[in-house]
Amino acid sequence: MSVFTPLARPELETFLAPYGLGRLLDFQGIAAGSENTNFFISLEQGEFVLTLVERGPVQEMPFFIELLDVLHEADLPVPYALRTTDGVALRELAGKPALLQPRLAGKHIKEANAQHCSQVGELLGHLHLATQDNMIKRKTDRGLDWMLEEGTQLLSHLNAEQSDLLQRALEEITQQKTKILALPRANIHADLFRDNAMFEGTHLTGLIDFYNACSGPMLYDVAIALNDWCSDEAGLIDGPRARALLGAYAALRPFTAAEAELWPTMLRVACVRFWLSRLIAAESFAGQDVLIHDPMEFQQRLAQRQKVSTPLPFAL
Ligand SMILES: Nc1ncnc2c1ncn2[C@@H]1O[C@H](COP(=O)(O)OP(=O)(O)OP(=O)(O)O)[C@@H](O)[C@H]1O
Ligand SMILES: N[C@@H](CCO)C(=O)O
Incomplete structure (x- = not known):
C-alpha cells in the first residue's frame, strides 16, 4: 500500500490539536494513491483527510493551497487546506509538507458511462x-x-x-x-x-x-x-x-x-x-x-x- 510515511498516534495527536476539531477518534492509512501519503482522520468534529506531500519542492505548496481556495470559493466540489486556530494552512509532519482537508463524500467509479x-x-x-x-x-x-x-x-x-x-x-x-x-x-x-x-x-x-x-x-x-x-x-x-x-x-x-x-x-x-x-x-x-x-x-x-x-x- 502507498503509505510512504507511517505515523504513530501521539505525533498525529500533537499535529491535529491546533485545528481545534476535538479529540482524535480514529485514523487509517489509505492504500489507494501512488504519489502521496494519505490518512483518513476521524475527529470529534468530523471526517478529514491528512496528506503528506511526498513529491516536489515545498516552495510549490502555497500554489496548491491558493488554487484550492479559489476553486472552493467558486463552489466547485474540491478539498481545501483547513487552517489551524492561528490561521496556518501549510504544516509539517514527519519532515513532509502536510495539509488537513475535509473528507469529500462519494466513491470512485470503475465503469464510467x-x-x-x-x-x-x-x-x-x-x-x-x-x-x-x-x-x-x-x-x-x-x-x-x-x-x-x-x-x-x-x-x-x-x-x-x-x-x-x-x-x-x-x-x-x-x-x-x-x-x-x-x-x-x-x-x-x-x-x-x-x-x-x-x-x-x-x-x-x-x-x-x-x-x-x-x-x-x-x-x-x-x-x-x-x-x-x-x-x-x-x-x-x-x-x-x-x-x-x-x-x-x-x-x-x-x-x-x-x-x-x-x-x-x-x-x-x-x-x-x-x-x-x-x-x-x-x-x-x-x-x-x-x-x-x-x-x-x-x-x-x-x-x-x-x-x-x-x-x-x-x-x-
Ligand atoms: N479529500 C478527500 N476526500 C475523500 N477521500 C479522499 C480525499 N483525498 C484523498 N482521498 C482518498 O485517498 C485516495 C488517495 O488520494 P490521492 O489520489 O490524492 O493520492 P495520490 O497518491 O496523490 O494518488 P494518485 O495515484 O492519483 O497520484 C483517493 O483515492 C481517495 O480515496
Ligand atoms: N493518475 C496517474 C497517477 C498519478 O499521477 C496514473 O494513473 O498514472
Missing part, C-alpha cells in the same frame, strides 16, 4: 472558467521538455515496437511544441482520472488530488481526462462517452479552431505523459509495497491514438 463523462466534462469546464482570467502561474514538472528528456532516456529500455511508438510521439512533440504552448491556458488539474473523482450515483461529488495541477493548455486537461474516462479495454476511444464529455465541456467553453486542429496530437501527448511516468515509477518502486499503475495501458492507448476518429465539437 456517458452520464459520468458528461459530469466530468462539465466540471472541467467550470474549473477552467474559474481560473482562465486569473490564472495562478505554476510550471508543471512533467511538461513537454520533461517528456522529451525522460522519453529519450527511456528509449533504450524499451523493445523495438515500443521505442518506435515512443520515438514517433517524441518527434511530434518537438514539431508541435510551439503551437501546443500557444493554446488557450488556465489552471489545469492535469490528472483527472477516475481515481481522482468521487461520485454518488451519477452525481459528481468531488475532485481530489491537485498535486499535478499547474498553469497550462486547457486542451491538455481535456485530453488527459478523456484518455482515462472514455477508453475501452483495447485502448480505443468510446464514441458515446467521448461525445458526452466533450459536449458538456464545450457547452461551457467552446473549443477554438487551433484546439480542434491540435486535438489528435494532444491526445497522444497526454498518453506519452502517463506512459513515461508509469514506466519511471515501475522502475523506481519495483519490489516495494507501492501501488504501481500499468504502463502498458498507455502504450496501448498511444498506439490506438495514431488515428483519432472523435473530432472536437467545433463549429466553423
